[in-house]
Amino acid sequence: MISKFNYVAPNNLRSALKFLSDKKTNSKILAGGTDIIPGFHIESKRFIDTELLIDIKKIPGLNEIKEKKDYVEIGACVTFSQITESDIIKQYFPLLAKAAETVGSVQIRNRATVVGNFVNNAPCADSVPPLLVYNAKIEIQSLTKKRQIDLQKFLIKPYTTALKKNEIVTKIIIPKPDPDLKGDFYKLGRRRAVAISRISLAVLMKKKNDLIDEIRIASGAVTPIGTRLYDLERFAKGKQANSETYKELAIQMGRLVLEITGLRWSSEYKLPVLQQTFYQLLERINSDEN
Amino acid sequence: MKEKFNVVGKPVIRQDGRAKVTGQAKFADDYKFPNMLFGVMVRTNSTHALIKKIDYSSIANDKNIITIVDANDIKGLKKTGLIRKDQPVFAFEKIVTPGDVVAMLVGENEDELRTLARKVKIELEELPVLTDPEKALDENAPLIHPEFGTNLIIHHPLRKGDIEKGFADSDFILEQTYTTPHIEHAYIEPECVIAIPLGDKGIHIIGSIQNPFTARRIVAEVINFPLNKVKVEQAELGGSFGGKDDTMCILSARAAVAALKTNRPVKIKYSREESILESYKRHPYRMHYKVGYTKDGKIKAMKIDILADGGAYCSMTPFVTWRSVVQATGPYEIENVWTDIRGVYTNNPYTGAMRGFGSPQIIFAQESLMDEIAIHLGITPDEVRRINGFRQGSITASGQRLENHEVNLIKVLDIACEKTNFKEKWLENQKHQNRRIPTIEFDEKIRNRKLILSKEEFVEPNEIWKKGIGLAVSFRGSSLGAEGIDAAAAYLSIQNDGTAYLLCGLAENGQGMRTTYSIIVSEVLGIPVENIYYLEMNTSHIPDSGPTVASRSTIMGGGAVKNAAEVLRKRFENFLREYWKLSDDDLIIFENGSVFVKGKEEINLSFSEFSNLAYKNGICLASIGWYQGPKIHWEEETGHGSAYFTYVYGCQVAEVRVNIITGEVYVDRITAVHDAGKIINILGAMGQVYGGVTQGVGYAIFEELDKHNGKPRELNFDQYIIPTSKDVGEIIPIFVEGKDEYGPWGAKSLGEPTLELTSAAINNAIRNAVGERYFNLPINLEEILLKRKPRPEDLKRGSL
Structure with missing residues (x-):
């Protein structure tokens, strides 16, 4: 059941921020609504007390993907469908484009926004692992301040971020990556569409003289939130880029995730599958490069 | 028997299609x-x-x-x-x-x-709560409805021949236990x-x-x-x-x-949550099969013990389990059979009618079992079915001789095998011995360690996907059988401009019967289908025709519609014979909106002119048609009798790929060969196959309504997983039109047969792909890798 709330749709950012800065009103930002509306429906504690929904879709400029010299900006209202159709994204951030294609269904992708995906910060948010390996930053604005923060630092714990009550995430800023970084995204769900991720992985790798020169690894759904696995990246750096190493990395990944999550009801399925699929992903990136 | 058809079997656009896709159709909440x-x-x-x-x-x-x-x-x-x-x-x-x-x-x-x-x-x-049906008949089990003195809702026995002698005459004996889960109907409208x-x-x-x-x-x-x-x-x-x-x-x-x-x-x-919480489900079955067979592959004896979870209320449990007892041995002639099926009360959601109605469960068990016999004896799955399968005049487990219709079991099997190149593919897949799934052993004592792989356990990229092919066959009694009175009515009223109103006492539940019935009227009277207006279903306008269940719309309602149209045709012919002063030998034709005399085409009227003429001459342009199924009998104590007055036959071949590191099963292709008798509405029939097979795929690898203390865990479609269009590959319907004396021009049943075979065919294909046999539906990711389904300990939503 959806409880009562007020709704506003300001046509400029300042006005939206004004509504947000009213400390007495329990307000929430509405973009695609694909988390909030079902959240209302299941009476999620995160949304049940909402008194005011501030729809930001009418604010000009927020629904644009902009290419700059060294980076690309994705506005707060850019939908997953826009991502999948954007040549800029496909060219510089193919993992993000691939992840976007796996989100929900066509109808959901037409509404859901990338920014909303990580502001909600569900463990299974499909856009998070790719954004993390691309070193995405985000820009946050309040009435009085504008700040930038690394996405990894913004994500705190499941369904919790560093966003303050009076702030809006206005855009994502992703630096164009080193063209020698090759990678892939992997998602496992219970079916091929409208599936919640059980495992998601994003990897970017650069080889030099058959050695792993640089590797960036991020996981979703198997860790409490989408996370860069820096320990694993350090472990990999400088090793031979071959099957032996990939298996070692996969085993190491299994240990790491077990350490982070402890044993859960799902571990006996997920952990071995995580190792196997991570190994597959590394082999695939390796063979794509050759 | 009519040989040439003008409308029957031709593509006709669904009557209610446009209104439904443009949002004009009025559903209850409208x-x-x-x-x-x-x-x-x-x-x-x-x-x-x-x-x-x-x-x-x-x-x-x-x-x-x-x-x-x-x-x-x-x-x-x-x-x-x-x-x-x-x-x-x-x-x-x-x-x-x-x-x-x-x-x-x-x-x-x-x-x-x-x-x-x-x-x-x-x-x-x-x-005290009772959720385990296996404990329902224990002496100290809590009684769900104390007034009945027992949790037993129904027990159907079936005894044929001498079971012990049958096992004694067998060279081999195989025993297996299979289980199936609660299933939600998942209709789109709550x-x-x-x-x-x-x-x-x-x-x-x-x-x-x-x-x-x-x-x-x-x-x-x-x-x-x-x-x-x-x-x-x-x-x-x-x-x-x-x-x-x-x-x-x-x-x-x-x-x-x-x-x-x-x-x-x-x-x-209802909200979706209320709908799933309160509505009834498909019965979970626990099925124990013991089968004796000779080294030549002939089945000598089958002993079956089935327990059905009826949940909190009786509902359709006695009838659902009755269909199971009739069909539990499959379409095979077996001399010695001993079957017991019990339905019991528990505190689980109650269970009742769902497309298939007691057949998908037993077919999953018995067709999986047939493949095991074939593999054990080193023969192909189609061979073991040819050795034992029903032919013209075969005797069923309940002692019924199959006659009065074409027994096309072997024919549908042959066509399915030929179209899919079954034997060659199956043998090729069967050869590979390195296909096994790296089953994860989970030992409580050393659990952490086991979950971390050793290097040898990694599967190489080209080894991940395994292909398999499998088949399943079935026979199915058409309509209600010995469940109850089997008759239907139809009302047909021609207007004096030649258009018509039509209504049958059965209900349009999405199966497309309005179109099917209009085609039947069009065939008999030559009225263009688009000139037939199908009336709104209302109990005060038409005789009680029983429930719209058991795939009986076409065979029973279609029979009534045909009767109504034929009554009018006879009346019209008599009138015209006199009006046109024709001899008894003259043949009056009603075709494509006109009426004429064969060989004397100059004597003709448009159907519209004719209707006006008949009306002006005081001819009644309306009729009520009636169609009654023939008598059948059943002896409940022994499970003997002519359970149904006719049967349909089907064979489905599933071609799958199994990912041996994740447990994903992808259904590449289902070839569905069905003898449903004469096909009246070809687009409707194809639609039945597409829909039924897709539901069958859901039953095989996705769907399960799990319970926590009797309460459904999955109350909406974020958690209750049904297949999407991306989850099923190609579906190829093939129709074999066996002759039958019942139903309109021998048209029988198709809705349920399309679903009942799929899970067994998929299970057999998985076995062919990876060398593992599965016994518990659904064969989902965990089942493939772990052979069990771990669950969270509470009802909280979260990562699946």
Whole structure:
């Protein structure tokens, strides 16, 4: 059941921020609504007390993907469908484009926004692992301040971020990556569409003289939130880029995730599958490069 | 037998298609009436408890409450049921399952009522909960309905030949146990009904009702009205699959009670969560099969012990399990059979009719078993079926000789094998010995360590996907069989411009029968299909034709429609013979909107001119057709008799890929060969195959309604996983039109056969792909890798 709330749709950012800065009103930002509306429906504690929904879709400029010299900006209202159709994204951030294609269904992708995906910060948010390996930053604005923060630092714990009550995430800023970084995204769900991720992985790798020169690894759904696995990246750096190493990395990944999550009801399925699929992903990136 | 058809078997656009895809079709919730009230249910959090007291005082004076109805408002029967009257309209003695409703709040604001519904104080005395059907017949098991003295709902035995001698004559004996889960129908439209009081004229019910005549009977019993004062109208139905029967009868009764109490229209509409919580499911079965066979592959004996979880109410359990007992040995001639099927009460969601109706379970077991016999003996799966399969004149397990129709089991098998190159593919896949799934061993003592792989356990990229092919065959009794009276009526009225009204006493539940019936009329009278207006289903306009179940629309309703059209045709011919002064040898043809004499084509009229002429000559242009199935008999004590008056046959071949590191199964192709008799509505028939196979894929690898203390875990489609269009590959329908003396031109049944075979064919394909046999549906990711399904310990939503 959806409880009562007020709704506003300001046509400029300042006005939206004004509504947000009213400390007495329990307000929430509405973009695609694909988390909030079902959240209302299941009476999620995160949304049940909402008194005011501030729809930001009418604010000009927020629904644009902009290419700059060294980076690309994705506005707060850019939908997953826009991502999948954007040549800029496909060219510089193919993992993000691939992840976007796996989100929900066509109808959901037409509404859901990338920014909303990580502001909600569900463990299974499909856009998070790719954004993390691309070193995405985000820009946050309040009435009085504008700040930038690394996405990894913004994500705190499941369904919790560093966003303050009076702030809006206005855009994502992703630096164009080193063209020698090759990678892939992997998602496992219970079916091929409208599936919640059980495992998601994003990897970017650069080889030099058959050695792993640089590797960036991020996981979703198997860790409490989408996370860069820096320990694993350090472990990999400088090793031979071959099957032996990939298996070692996969085993190491299994240990790491077990350490982070402890044993859960799902571990006996997920952990071995995580190792196997991570190994597959590394082999695939390796063979794509050759 | 008619050989040449003008309309039958040709593609005809579905009559209600345009309205449905353009949003014009009127579903139950689209009906709104002045002064309409809403009814909202009051439930408890209990699974099994005695109701001590219901206290409305905290909400009774709320301005949003117009009235509250509960069992005290019922003037007729407080408990209903289609077979056994064990289900209260409003629970008043006990809570026996979490879906139970104790009262309904009635008012103008549905949202406010939903908030208030939680504030009713219900004093309960908790009782021990019974969720394991295997414990239902234990001596100390809690009794769900103590008035019956046992949790046994039904026991169907079937005895044929000498079972012990059969096993003694066998070279080998194989024993296996299979299980299947609760399944949700997952119709797209949740339940909705409106009751409108009509004063002296009684009450009018409009709803998403699968069986309007059944709903009428139940409503009349509950409000104590004669049948002719309960008018049940079917709104356009957003799917049913057998699921909008008992639940809708009870909802109709609740709405009627409230409408009479308030003298205002009352609407009830369910959320998806309420729908899944309260509506009935497909029966979970636990099936133990013991089979004896010779080294030549001939089955000598089959002993079957099946336990069906009936849940909290009887519902259709006796009939569902009866179909199982008739068909449990599959389409095989076996001399010695000993079958016991029991249905029991538990505190789980109650189980009833669902597309397939007791056959998908047993086919999963028995067709998996047949493949095991083939593999054991080193013969191919099609061979073992050829050795044992029904042929013309074969005797079934219940002692019925298969005659009066073409027994096309081997024919559908042959066609399916040929079209898919089955044997060659199956043998090729079977050769590879390095295909096994790296099954994960989970040992409590060393659990952490085991979950981290060793390097040798990694699967190389080119080894991940394994291909497999598998088949399953079935026979299925058409229509109701010995379940009950089997007859249907149709009303056909030609207007004096040649257009027509048509209505059958069965209901359009999405299966496309309006189109099928219009095709039949068009074939007999030559009226263009688009000139036939199919009337709205209303119990006061047409004789009771029984329920729209058991894939009986075409065979029974179609028979009635054909009869109505033929009665008119005969009448029209007699009139024309006199009017045109024809001899008895002249052949009058009704075709493509015109009427003419064969060989004397200059004598002709358009059907429109003819209708006007007949009308002006005082000829009655309307008729009521009737079609009754032939007599059948059944002896319950021994399971003997001619269970159904005719049968259909099918064979499906599944081609799958299995990912041995994730446990994903992808169905590349299903080739579905069905003998459903004459195909009247070819597009409708293809649609039945596409839909049925897709549901079968869901049954095989995705769907399961899991329970926690009797309460469904999956209350919406974020958690209850059904296949999407991306999850099923190609589906190829092939129809074999076996001859039959029953049904319109020998048309029989197709709706259910399309679903019942798929899970077994997929299981056999998985076995062929990876060398592992699975016994428990669904064969989902965990089942493939772990051979069990770990679950969270509570009902919280979270990562799946």
